[in-house]
Every structure is written in structure tokens, then in C-alpha cells.
Amino acid sequence: MDWVAVARVYEYANAMTDAATIFALSSAPGRAALSVIRISGPAVRDVLEKMVAPIPKPRVAAFRTIRHPETREALDRALLLWFAAPNSETGEDVAEFQGHGSRAAIAAILAALGTMKGCRLAEPGEFARRGFENGKMDLAEIEGLGDLIEAETEAQRRQALAQSAGMLSKLYEGWRTRLIEIAALTEAAIDFSDEADVSASSFMEARKRAEALSAEIGAHLDDGHRGEIVRDGFRVALLGPPNAGKSSLLNALARRDAAIVSAEAGTTRDVIEVRLDLAGLPVVISDTAGIREAGSAVEQEGIRRSLATARDADLVVWLSETGDSKLPEGISRETSLAIRSKADLRRESTADLLAISTVTGEGLDRLVAEIGRRASEAVGTKAEPALTQARHRQSLEVARREIAAFLAGSLESIELRAEDIRRAAHAIGRITGRVDVEDVLDQIFSRFCIGK
Ligand SMILES: Nc1nc2c(ncn2[C@@H]2O[C@H](COP(=O)(O)OP(=O)(O)OP(=O)(O)O)[C@@H](O)[C@H]2O)c(=O)[nH]1
Ligand SMILES: [K+]
Numbered sequence: 001m002d003w004v005a006v007a008r009v010y011e012y013a014n015a016m017t018d019a020a021t022i023f024a025l026s027s028a029p030g031r032a033a034l035s036v037i038r039i040s041g042p043a044v045r046d047v048l049e050k051m052v053a054p055i056p057k058p059r060v061a062a063f064r065t066i067r068h069p070e071t072r073e074a075l076d077r078a079l080l081l082w083f084a085a086p087n088s089e090t091g092e093d094v095a096e097f098q099g100h101g102s103r104a105a106i107a108a109i110l111a112a113l114g115t116m117k118g119c120r121l122a123e124p125g126e127f128a129r130r131g132f133e134n135g136k137m138d139l140a141e142i143e144g145l146g147d148l149i150e151a152e153t154e155a156q157r158r159q160a161l162a163q164s165a166g167m168l169s170k171l172y173e174g175w176r177t178r179l180i181e182i183a184a185l186t187e188a189a190i191d192f193s194d195e196a197d198v199s200a201s202s203f204m205e206a207r208k209r210a211e212a213l214s215a216e217i218g219a220h221l222d223d224g225h226r227g228e229i230v231r232d233g234f235r236v237a238l239l240g241p242p243n244a245g246k247s248s249l250l251n252a253l254a255r256r257d258a259a260i261v262s263a264e265a266g267t268t269r270d271v272i273e274v275r276l277d278l279a280g281l282p283v284v285i286s287d288t289a290g291i292r293e294a295g296s297a298v299e300q301e302g303i304r305r306s307l308a309t310a311r312d313a314d315l316v317v318w319l320s321e322t323g324d325s326k327l328p329e330g331i332s333r334e335t336s337l338a339i340r341s342k343a344d345l346r347r348e349s350t351a352d353l354l355a356i357s358t359v360t361g362e363g364l365d366r367l368v369a370e371i372g373r374r375a376s377e378a379v380g381t382k383a384e385p386a387l388t389q390a391r392h393r394q395s396l397e398v399a400r401r402e403i404a405a406f407l408a409g410s411l412e413s414i415e416l417r418a419e420d421i422r423r424a425a426h427a428i429g430r431i432t433g434r435v436d437v438e439d440v441l442d443q444i445f446s447r448f449c450i451g452k
């Protein structure tokens with residue numbers, strides 16, 4: 001047994017427990033009917049005794065006058081809740097004051113808390129961080145909670161709520177467990193290398209399981225970014241020649257004057273974005289500079305940005321007055337939709353295109369419905385949890401590569417292959433953040449002999 005390694009674990013654990021008691025306004029700042037101030041840490045009971053005594057039972061709401069700990073001046077009257085460690089969101093003693101939402105009441109309570117020994121204002125995200133450090137939530141759940149706070153549409157709310165409740169963590173931890181089993185089978189193949197048939201069958205079993213897992217991870221990665229679309233929005237670029245009416249359309253969709261409209265060709269230079277909620281799905285619409293050969297250097301830069309925006313978009317809406325549906329190079333037909341603008345000016349239809357007018361409003365409902373249809377098609381109706389962010393995608397790509405390396409190898413190079421699987425498991429473990437602590441533990445336990 002290596003005592004240096006044990007000492008490192010304690011050192012690590014101590015660094016995680018900052019003895020300070022933290023407090024913060026948890027509701028939005030500014031005037032409101034009510035406010036919530038949260039306090040977490042070892043001094044919570046002391047705070048309760050000095051500011052709202054007598055201390056009620058944990059988890060039972062009590063109505064109290066909040067007093068300054070020294071002057072005893074009444075600061076506010078509030079509903080008080082408290083949670084004894086470890087049964088709280090941070091795993092520490094936690095108290096909540098639900099007081100009145102005036103700036104003055106909030107300021108007075110925060111100032112009073114600041115005079116208490118061992119208490120300080122919380123850093124951004126510090127309550128969640130303590131929850132993570134005390135094993136209350138993993139990183140993927142915390143990210144889900146962050147997304148839930150940011151959620152603007154129904155689909156975002158649903159996805160973030162599931163993630164914060166551990167749906168993705170369960171999936172990824174399940175995969176990591178399976179990788180550990182595959183690693184164990186591979187290790188067994190190494191240990192029994194002098195019994196050729198035992199070794200070979202153990203390795204075969206490891207390969208079989210790795211193949212199945214690789215297929216599952218692959219399907220999750222190649223799901224058309226549906227979870228990321230829900231989180232970040234379905235990206236629509238409005239593209240077309242100058243004066244086609246792109247900015248007018250953006251304004252009509254946003255129902256406000258987001259972009260400058262004028263009869264001058266080449267008005268829009270910078271890409272302008274608006275966010276819409278289409279039947280619960282977030283959609284980001286970008287207005288871009290009109291595409292043409294001529295124009296100043298500034299306009300050419302605008303056009304370069306238009307094309308870049310269009311390439312990144314989930315859908316390109318190509319607008320033209322004449323109904324010309326020839327798309328610029330690099331824009332695929334499947335992810336685009338050609339429409340005819342200014343339908344109030346031309347009755348005749350050159351092509352079988354959807355015609356819109358921002359003057360009469362003609363065709364706008366149909367366009368919105370079509371964008372909504374494409375967005376929900378991209379998101380799909382699968383019940384399985386979707387990959388939601390780039391950080392997870394990167395880790396899963398690493399895992400997929402490592403498993404592929406394992407599968408490409410043979411029994412001869414088995415010791416290297418065991419490493420592939422360990423790296424794959426580590427990559428997935430980084431998503432929930434459970435892995436770093438375990439790395440240290442692994443170092444210790446790998447020094448034990450079997451049976452000790
Ligand atoms: N009659 C009519 N005029 C329109 C319609 N939509 C836009 N216009 C007019 O067409 C002109 C150009 O409109 P914009 O929205 O600025 O066109 P744009 O495509 O953004 O132009 P650039 O940014 O210069 O590429 C303006 O004078 C608008 O008032 C429409 O549906 N009907
Ligand atoms: K214009």
C-alpha cells in the first residue's frame with residue numbers, strides 16, 4: 001500500500017471543502033414581490049440563531065422577523081426554510097430566506113450576512129459547484145440545470161429538465177460501466193495468456209461487447225445534432241440577391257424592426273440574428289448581405305459572411321423577386337428552400353415556388369409553417385435522450401475512436417488494446433466528471449494484490 005497516494009486523496013478532499021459559508025440572492029435582482037436569499041455552509045445554524053431565532057425544524061417553513069445579528073434591528077419579515085446537511089442541494093447546511101423583493105430589504109439582509117463570521121458572497125455557480133463536490137449532482141446534470149434556467153421554449157425546457165434529472169448521466173455512466181467490464185475481460189485475456197483458449201474466448205467476448213457498444217455510441221453521435229438543435233436553436237439563413245426583401249422578411253418574422261430596410265441595394269452588411277419560438281422549438285433566423293459580384297470591399301466582406309452563415313445553417317431560405325432558384329455554390333438543395341418575394345408586385349409565377357409578400361402578408365404563414373416543419377423534422381420524435389452539447393460530443397468522439405482502435409487490434413497487441421478501452425472509459429467519465437477522483441483511487445487500488 002502506498003501511503004503517499006492515500007495522503008493525496010485526503011489532500012484532494014480537503015481542497016474540495018472550502019470552509020466558508022456562502023450566501024447570494026438566488027432570485028432575479030431588481031424590484032419584485034418576493035426574493036430568495038440562499039446561504040450554504042457550516043455557519044448556517046449560527047446565522048439562523050443570530051438573525052431569525054428560534055431555529056425551526058429542518059424542511060418546515062416558518063415565518064420570522066429577520067434581524068441584524070448585532071444591532072438586532074428588524075430588516076424584513078420572511079418565510080424561512082432550512083435543510084440540514086447532507087440533505088440539501090449543496091450537501092451542506094442550507095437556509096433560504098423568502099423575503100420581500102425590494103432592493104433595500106435585499107441589500108440590508110445581504111449586508112447583515114456579510115458581517116457574520118465565516119460568511120461571504122458566493123461566486124457565480126458556487127452553490128452548484130458545492131453540490132457537485134459533495135456528490136449531489138454530476139457535471140451533465142449541472143449543465144442540464146444551467147440549460148433549464150436558460151430555457152426559452154418548451155422543447156428546451158423538456159430536454160433540460162430530463163438532463164438535470166440525470167437522463168444523460170444514466171446513459172453515459174451505463175456506457176462507462178460496460179467499458180470497465182470490457183476492460184476486465186481484456187485484462188483476463190492477458191492474465192490467462194498461458195491458457196490459450198481461455199484467453200482467446202475472453203478476448204472474443206470483449207470484442208463482441210465492444211462492437212455492440214460502439215454501434216450504440218455511433219447512433220447517438222450521428223443523430224443529426226437533434227439535441228444540440230433543441231439547445232442552441234434551428235439555424236435558418238435568409239439568403240438572396242440584393243433587394244430581394246430579406247431584411248423585410250426578417251422584420252416580418254420577428255414582428256419588429258430588427259434590420260434596416262431600404263430601396264438601396266446592398267443595405268445589409270453584418271449578419272443580424274433574431275430568435276423565434278416556433279411551436280416550442282427555438283429557431284434562430286439570420287438576415288444576411290445580398291449576394292452579388294460587384295460592390296465595395298465592405299460589401300464583399302458582408303457577402304463572405306452571408307455564405308459562411310448559410311453553410312452553417314440547418315436551412316437556407318433563398319429569396320428572389322423573380323423566383324430564380326439557382327443556389328450559390330456550396331449550398332445543398334436538401335437543406336434549402338427557394339421562395340419568391342414581393343408577390344404583391346408580380347402576379348405571374350415563373351416556378352412552382354412559395355410566394356410571399358411582406359406588404360400584404362401573403363404566404364408568410366405558410367413559410368413559417370414550412371420552417372417549423374423542417375425544424376421538427378430535424379429534431380425528430382425519438383424518445384431516447386439526445387446529445388446536447390459540444391463538450392459531450394468531443395468526449396464521445398474520443399471514446400468512439402479508442403473503441404475502434406481496440407476493435408482493429410488483435411490478441412498479439414492485447415496490452416495496448418486494454419489501454420484503448422481505459423482511455424475510452426476515461427473520455428466518457430469526463431462527461432459526468434466522476435472520473436478524476438476515481439483516477440486517484442485507481443492508482444491506490446491497482447497497487448493492491450488480488451485478494452487483499
Ligand atoms: N412591394 C414590396 N416591396 C418589398 C417587399 N419586401 C421588401 N420590399 C421592398 O424592397 C426593398 C428592399 O428590401 P430589403 O428588405 O431592404 O431587401 P434586402 O434583401 O434586405 O436588401 P439588401 O440588404 O440590400 O440585400 C425595400 O424598398 C422594401 O420596402 C414586398 O413584399 N413587397
Ligand atoms: K435593400
Ligand SMILES: [Mg+2]
Pocket residue numbers: 246247248259260261267268287288289290
Ligand atoms: Mg437587407
